[in-house]
Amino acid sequence: MLLLIQYMLIFASVLLLVALGGCFAEHSGVINIGLEGIMVAGALGGALMMKYLPADSSAAAVVCLSILAAMLCGIIYSLLLAVSAINFKADQTLVGTAMNLLAVAAATVFVKAINTAENPNNVSATIQYVNAKKAFLVNIGGFEFNWFMLLAVILLICANVLLYRTKFGLRLMACGEHPQAADSVGINVYKMRYAGVMLSGLLGGIGGLVYITAGVSEWKFENGVAGFGFLALAVMIFGQWKPTRIALAALLFGLFRSLSNVYTGFPFLANLNLPSNVYNMLPYIISLIVLALTSKRSAAPKAEGIPYDKGSR
Amino acid sequence: MDTKKRTPFFRIPAVQTLIASLLCILLGLIVGYIALLLINPTGAWGAITSIVKNFWNYPNLNQQLRYLGNTLVKTAPLLMCSLSVLFAYKVGLFNIGAAGQYVAGAGAALYCALSLHLPWYVCMIAAAVAGALLGCISGLLKAYRNVNEVISCIMLNWIGLYTVNSILSSVKDPTSPYTLGLANTNPGAIMPSLGINKLFTNNRYTTLAIPLAILIAVLVWLVLSKTRLGYELKATGMNKNAAKYAGMREKYNIILTMGIAGALAGLGAAMFYLSGYEQWSVTQSSVPAMGFNGIAAAFLGGLHPIGTIFSSFFIQQITDGGGYVDMTMYSSDISDFISSLIIYLCGFVLFFRQFMNSRLNRRDELKLKGGDR
Numbered sequence: 004m005l006l007l008i009q010y011m012l013i014f015a016s017v018l019l020l021v022a023l024g025g026c027f028a029e030h031s032g033v034i035n036i037g038l039e040g041i042m043v044a045g046a047l048g049g050a051l052m053m054k055y056l057p058a059d060s061s062a063a064a065v066v067c068l069s070i071l072a073a074m075l076c077g078i079i080y081s082l083l084l085a086v087s088a089i090n091f092k093a094d095q096t097l098v099g100t101a102m103n104l105l106a107v108a109a110a111t112v113f114v115k116a117i118n119t120a121e122n123p124n125n126v127s128a129t130i131q132y133v134n135a136k137k138a139f140l141v142n143i144g145g146f147e148f149n150w151f152m153l154l155a156v157i158l159l160i161c162a163n164v165l166l167y168r169t170k171f172g173l174r175l176m177a178c179g180e181h182p183q184a185a186d187s188v189g190i191n192v193y194k195m196r197y198a199g200v201m202l203s204g205l206l207g208g209i210g211g212l213v214y215i216t217a218g219v220s221e222w223k224f225e226n227g228v229a230g231f232g233f234l235a236l237a238v239m240i241f242g243q244w245k246p247t248r249i250a251l252a253a254l255l256f257g258l259f260r261s262l263s264n265v266y267t268g269f270p271f272l273a274n275l276n277l278p279s280n281v282y283n284m285l286p287y288i289i290s291l292i293v294l295a296l297t298s299k300r301s302a303a304p305k306a307e308g309i310p311y312d313k314g315s316r
Numbered sequence: 317m318d319t320k321k322r323t324p325f326f327r328i329p330a331v332q333t334l335i336a337s338l339l340c341i342l343l344g345l346i347v348g349y350i351a352l353l354l355i356n357p358t359g360a361w362g363a364i365t366s367i368v369k370n371f372w373n374y375p376n377l378n379q380q381l382r383y384l385g386n387t388l389v390k391t392a393p394l395l396m397c398s399l400s401v402l403f404a405y406k407v408g409l410f411n412i413g414a415a416g417q418y419v420a421g422a423g424a425a426l427y428c429a430l431s432l433h434l435p436w437y438v439c440m441i442a443a444a445v446a447g448a449l450l451g452c453i454s455g456l457l458k459a460y461r462n463v464n465e466v467i468s469c470i471m472l473n474w475i476g477l478y479t480v481n482s483i484l485s486s487v488k489d490p491t492s493p494y495t496l497g498l499a500n501t502n503p504g505a506i507m508p509s510l511g512i513n514k515l516f517t518n519n520r521y522t523t524l525a526i527p528l529a530i531l532i533a534v535l536v537w538l539v540l541s542k543t544r545l546g547y548e549l550k551a552t553g554m555n556k557n558a559a560k561y562a563g564m565r566e567k568y569n570i571i572l573t574m575g576i577a578g579a580l581a582g583l584g585a586a587m588f589y590l591s592g593y594e595q596w597s598v599t600q601s602s603v604p605a606m607g608f609n610g611i612a613a614a615f616l617g618g619l620h621p622i623g624t625i626f627s628s629f630f631i632q633q634i635t636d637g638g639g640y641v642d643m644t645m646y647s648s649d650i651s652d653f654i655s656s657l658i659i660y661l662c663g664f665v666l667f668f669r670q671f672m673n674s675r676l677n678r679r680d681e682l683k684l685k686g687g688d689r
Contacts, residue, residue, distance in 0.1 A: 119645070280478040280481055
């Protein structure tokens, strides 16, 4: 049971962070399908930081620096979306999809190159960070507390305040609802959209780092993040683009995702004798059902996905 | 001077699309080359040329033809996937689920072939139906529940993958994670070659699938541009409400489109797995790249069915060509890197065409002013 809660909380943290990222981008008016790619970019940054930090660096330094690296990589990678979608009015779905594929391919090529350079016989796409990973964990009576759980809660509060209690957040949301109106009162829509996408890069990057440290084993970069970016989008839609509701949705999805890791520990689940594939499918099936039930009356920002053109009426 | 009003060469949409696509390829290759240079400067040029050359890496003609055949075996399913993406995109839907529909098709085709011992044409129909069903789910969700098709498709990709893995576990080889070989279990399920293999130095994987895929591409073009159905579907894609107002069944059209797109991708899977070229691994934990490469091919081909024939071949050419890079320095994933870069660059095509047109307009204006003087 403790294990279930532990997995649930860590997966929920991933989904919460990434979904909040998606939430900022969409409130500014840009659909961020590329969250999955941003997660990979952030994960790569964080993993490399963990790998190259000296082995004797303190736990606090490992935690802070790798989060910083993940954030930076996420932001830089999200600029690919920002430039094409905001300045060049590209199809946001197409660019997002390309970013997802690009991130996995680029990370694989890059990591394999590093590994082969160190040892010509090593053609795997994994980064060794087992020891550095321990810095994130604190054992409390059998429960592995992960610093990321705390970080997720803090960022949730920040996101809520930023979005609803500051001038910036309200302006950001105006750009997603009615950019022409926002522009007419002197808000720079392009700048606000850049801010929205970069915030989503920041949060998505951290989310990616959390994802790779959540698993027990090392992570192969060629596998990407297994649709987590899209699960996060489902969480965001289920949460109706509101941070607090997103948090609740993330907990629910985290529960279903963690079942595939721990179902053997529950006698009544193990007795059902379902193949493990069923548990692997569960989060995706649930999200389809949830989407079918909630998408009809969606509170999506009105202008999302539509490139802003100053000259258009 | 001729009095007939002719469109200037650079204003023809097809020419603009071709230039844009070639630019995408060129830029993609250049960035790929830079990446190779960063990894290891000594072998970069050799690596990028061997990616582009693919089967030309072999010295004699017979080998070249045989390996060209192998590339074509994989081009056929890729072409089908890109047609699937293209068909949906013409109706305003982004079918990222081609990958999952491809998986469903593979599952249905192999199950019918290996477990039920059915002949190849039945297996193909089963694959098309399976793909269509998966596509229809996304279509239904989109039409009636307003679920974004991109997200539902991604979810269905994973659901499809795990389901197919479970189903095909019943026909897997006991000693390996792969499904049983078609040639030993049910030779009747292998697509007939009709003498096509003679063209490729008796490459036994080259089958009817290759001309069939090209035929279907032409068919898709005809349906989209010359029939009432195609017109209605495109009208629905442009403006759902206007289509409804004009008396078209817009919900039905959306579902039908996703069904057809799914059937195309499913057929593609049958074309590949019924050639016996490769077996399905029931332990695979990621969706095959074929469907995603289909997105690249569809956009690189300028979203035209005939264009995709060539772009599919190019994408498959560099994907296979990745296998010829010097493995002690680089990984074959560099070709995935290049093709995903190309998809990204395709996002700029619209901007590029606008830019070109505005330049042409300005030039014409200047010319007119000059004429007045």
